[in-house]
Amino acid sequence: MSETYTEDATGSRGEPGDRFAHLRGTAGEEQIELDREERGFIRHRSWRLLVQLSVGVRRKLLLTAIFVVIAQAAQASIPLIVAWAIDWGLPRMMEGRSSGMWLPGSAYIACAVTAGILIFHYTRMTAEASQEMLFTLRGEVFRKTQALSLDFHEDYTSGKVISRQTSDLESLRELLDGGVNSLVQGVMFMFFTGVTIWIMDWHSGLVLIAALIPIAVMGRWYQKNSEVAYRRTRVSSARMIVHFVESMTGIRAVQAFRREDSRSRQYRRLAAIYRDDMIRSISLFGVLQPSLMLIGNLTVTAVLLWGGYRVLEGDLGIGVLVALVLATKRVFQPLDMIAMFYNSLQSATAALEKVSGLLEESPSVTEASSPVHLQQAAGDLEFDRASFRYSEDGPVVLHELDLHIPAGQTVAVVGRTGAGKSTLAKLLARFYDVSTGAVKLDGVDLRELAVADHHRHVAMVTQEAFLFSGTIRANIALGRPDAAETEIIAAAQAVGCHELIMELPEGYATDVTKRGGRLSAGQRQLISFARAFLADPAVLILDEATSSLDLPSEALVQQGLERLLGNRTALIIAHRLSTVAIADRVLVIDDGRVVEDGAPAELAEAGGYYAKLHAAWQTSMGA
Numbered sequence: 001m002s003e004t005y006t007e008d009a010t011g012s013r014g015e016p017g018d019r020f021a022h023l024r025g026t027a028g029e030e031q032i033e034l035d036r037e038e039r040g041f042i043r044h045r046s047w048r049l050l051v052q053l054s055v056g057v058r059r060k061l062l063l064t065a066i067f068v069v070i071a072q073a074a075q076a077s078i079p080l081i082v083a084w085a086i087d088w089g090l091p092r093m094m095e096g097r098s099s100g101m102w103l104p105g106s107a108y109i110a111c112a113v114t115a116g117i118l119i120f121h122y123t124r125m126t127a128e129a130s131q132e133m134l135f136t137l138r139g140e141v142f143r144k145t146q147a148l149s150l151d152f153h154e155d156y157t158s159g160k161v162i163s164r165q166t167s168d169l170e171s172l173r174e175l176l177d178g179g180v181n182s183l184v185q186g187v188m189f190m191f192f193t194g195v196t197i198w199i200m201d202w203h204s205g206l207v208l209i210a211a212l213i214p215i216a217v218m219g220r221w222y223q224k225n226s227e228v229a230y231r232r233t234r235v236s237s238a239r240m241i242v243h244f245v246e247s248m249t250g251i252r253a254v255q256a257f258r259r260e261d262s263r264s265r266q267y268r269r270l271a272a273i274y275r276d277d278m279i280r281s282i283s284l285f286g287v288l289q290p291s292l293m294l295i296g297n298l299t300v301t302a303v304l305l306w307g308g309y310r311v312l313e314g315d316l317g318i319g320v321l322v323a324l325v326l327a328t329k330r331v332f333q334p335l336d337m338i339a340m341f342y343n344s345l346q347s348a349t350a351a352l353e354k355v356s357g358l359l360e361e362s363p364s365v366t367e368a369s370s371p372v373h374l375q376q377a378a379g380d381l382e383f384d385r386a387s388f389r390y391s392e393d394g395p396v397v398l399h400e401l402d403l404h405i406p407a408g409q410t411v412a413v414v415g416r417t418g419a420g421k422s423t424l425a426k427l428l429a430r431f432y433d434v435s436t437g438a439v440k441l442d443g444v445d446l447r448e449l450a451v452a453d454h455h456r457h458v459a460m461v462t463q464e465a466f467l468f469s470g471t472i473r474a475n476i477a478l479g480r481p482d483a484a485e486t487e488i489i490a491a492a493q494a495v496g497c498h499e500l501i502m503e504l505p506e507g508y509a510t511d512v513t514k515r516g517g518r519l520s521a522g523q524r525q526l527i528s529f530a531r532a533f534l535a536d537p538a539v540l541i542l543d544e545a546t547s548s549l550d551l552p553s554e555a556l557v558q559q560g561l562e563r564l565l566g567n568r569t570a571l572i573i574a575h576r577l578s579t580v581a582i583a584d585r586v587l588v589i590d591d592g593r594v595v596e597d598g599a600p601a602e603l604a605e606a607g608g609y610y611a612k613l614h615a616a617w618q619t620s621m622g623a
C-alpha cells in the first residue's frame with residue numbers, strides 16, 4: 001500500500017495562512033457546523049480517500065456496474081413484455097396461433113434468468129470489492145496510528161483511535177457492503193422502468209417527471225439536516241468510547257478510589273447523548289421514507305386516472321394502461337432502498353470525514369531525507385544546547401542543556417517530580433525532537449540518524465515493563481525477532497530470570513496472559529531486561545519503576561540490571577539508592593537544568609539535593 005494516503009506534502013497542519021488549517025488532520029474533528037467552503041474541503045478529502053481505496057478494485061467495480069445495468073434493463077423490460085403479451089400475444093392466441101404465447105413467454109423467462117444470474121455475480125463481486133477496500137482501510141488506519149509520534153497519541157487518546165477503527169469503519173462497512181449495490185441497482189431499475197413508461201406512453205412519462213420535483217426537494221432537505229445530525233453522532237459516539245476505554249484501562253484506579261458509580265453515571269450521560277443524537281438522525285429518515293412513498297402512490301393514482309380517462313376516450317389500449325400502472329408502481333419500489341442508502345451514506349460520510357482526517361496526520365518525528373547510517377555505535381551521547389517544549393506555546397521544559405555522556409558510562413538521573421527527567425529520556429529515545437539545539441549519538445544528530453539504526457543502538461526499558469499477550473519466549477524475542485531459541489535462553493540467563501521462567505507451568509512457552517503465567521512486577525521487569533539484553537543496544541535508557549518491590553525481588557532486579565548494563569552507556573531515571581550506587585555519575589535535574597553532576601559518593605558529601613535524598617534513602621533502608 002502507498003505510504004501516503006491522504007497526507008499532503010505540507011504535513012497535516014498545512015502552510016501558515018492556510019484557510020483550512022483548523023480542519024486539517026484531526027484538528028476541528030469535533031466541529032459540527034461547517035460553512036460551505038469548509039464542507040467542500042472536508043468532502044473533497046473524504047471522497048479522495050474513497051477514490052484512493054477503490055483503485056485496487058477498479059476492475060471489479062466496472063464489471064459490477066456493467067452487470068447491474070444489464071440485469072436491471074432485463075428486469076425493467078418485464079412490464080413491456082406484459083403489455084406485448086396482452087396487446088399482441090393474446091389476440092394471436094385467440095386466433096389459435098401458438099406464437100402468441102411462447103414468444104412473450106420465452107422473452108419473459110430469458111429476462112428473468114439473465115437478471116438472476118447477473119444479480120448473483122454482482123452481489124458477490126460487490127461484497128469482494130467492499131471487503132477489499134475495508135481491509136485496506138483497516139490496515140492503513142492501524143499503520144498510521146502506530147506510526148504517529150507520541151505527541152499525537154498523548155493528545156488524541158487511544159479511545160478516539162479505537163472509535164475510528166471500530167464504529168467509524170463499521171458504518172463505512174454498512175455503506176459499502178449493501179448500500180452501493182442497492183443504490184446502483186435502484187437507480188438503474190428506476191431509469192429503465194422510466195424509459196419503458198416513456199416508450200409506452202409519453203403522457204405518463206410527463207407525470208413521472210413532475211413527481212421528480214417533490215422527490216428532489218425532500219432529498220435536499222434530508223441531506224442538509226442529516227449531514228449535521230450524523231456528524232454529531234460520530235462525535236458523541238467517540239466521546240462515549242473514549243470514556244469506556246479510559247475506565248477500563250484505568251480500572252485499577254477506578255476500583256481503588258471507588259469511582260465505579262461516578263464513572264457509570266458519566267458513561268450513562270454520554271450514552272444518553274449518543275442515543276438522542278441517533279434518534280434525531282433516524283427520525284429525519286422517518287420523515288424522508290414515508291414522504292417518498294406518498295409521492296410514489298400519488299403518482300400511480302395520477303397515471304391510473306389520466307390513463308383510465310384516455311382508455312374511455314379510446315386513446316390508449318387497456319393492456320398498455322395495465323402495464324403503465326404496473327411500471328409506475330414498480331418505478332417507485334427502489335425509492336425505499338435508495339432512501340436507506342442515502343441514510344447509510346450520510347452516516348458513512350460523517351465517519352469518512354473523521355477517518356480521512358486521521359489518515360491526513362503525519363508523524364512529527366520523521367526520517368531525514370538522506371539519513372546517516374551507523375553500523376556500529378560506541379554509545380557516546382551529547383546534548384548540545386538542547387532546549388525543549390512539548391508544544392509551541394507551552395513552557396520550556398529543558399533549558400539549553402549541555403551534557404556529555406561518554407560511551408560506557410552509567411548515569412543515574414534524579415530530581416523532584418516534574419523536573420524533566422523523563423523528558424530527557426524521551427528525547428534520547430527520539431519520542432520527540434528537541435525544539436532547539438541537538439541530541440547526538442557518536443557525534444551524529446539524532447534527526448540525521450537513520451531511524452532503523454537509532455532503534456538498533458538505543459533501547460528504552462519503560463517502568464511499566466509492558467508484556468504483550470503471547471508466550472514468554474515471544475516477549476523476549478521482541479528485542480530481536482530473528483533470535484534463535486538458544487540466544488533467547490542465554491539472554492534470560494544473563495539477566496537472571498531463566499530459573500523463574502523454568503518454574504512456570506510451560507517454561508518459555510507459558511502464555512503471559514493465562515493463569516499461572518501471570519508475573520509479578522519484579523518478574524516482568526526481569527523479562528523486559530532479557531528483551532533489552534537480546535536487542536544488545538549500545539545505549540540503554542531505563543525508566544526505573546517507582547513501585548517498591550519486596551527486598552528479595554529488588555535484589556534480583558538489581559542483579560539483573562547490573563548484568564544488563566555491562567559495558568553499555570546507560571541513562572537511568574533512578575528511584576532507588578541501590579541503583580544510584582552502581583552508577584558512575586549522578587545528575588540532579590531541577591526545572592529542566594542540571595543542578596548537580598558528579599560521582600555518587602562525591603555528591604553525597606556535597607550537601608546539595610542529592611545529599612539530602614541519599615540521607616533520606618539511607619534512613620528508609622535502616623527503618
Ligand SMILES: Nc1ncnc2c1ncn2[C@@H]1O[C@H](COP(=O)(O)OP(=O)(O)OP(=O)(O)O)[C@@H](O)[C@H]1O
Nearest residue numbers: 154390394397415416417418419420421422423424
Ligand atoms: N506530554 C506532555 N505534554 C506537556 N507537558 C508535559 C508532557 N509530559 C511532561 N510534561 C511537563 O514537562 C515537565 C517535565 O516532565 P517530566 O515527565 O520530564 O518530569 P519528571 O522529572 O520525569 O517527573 P516524574 O519524576 O514525576 O516522572 C513537567 O512540568 C510536565 O508537566
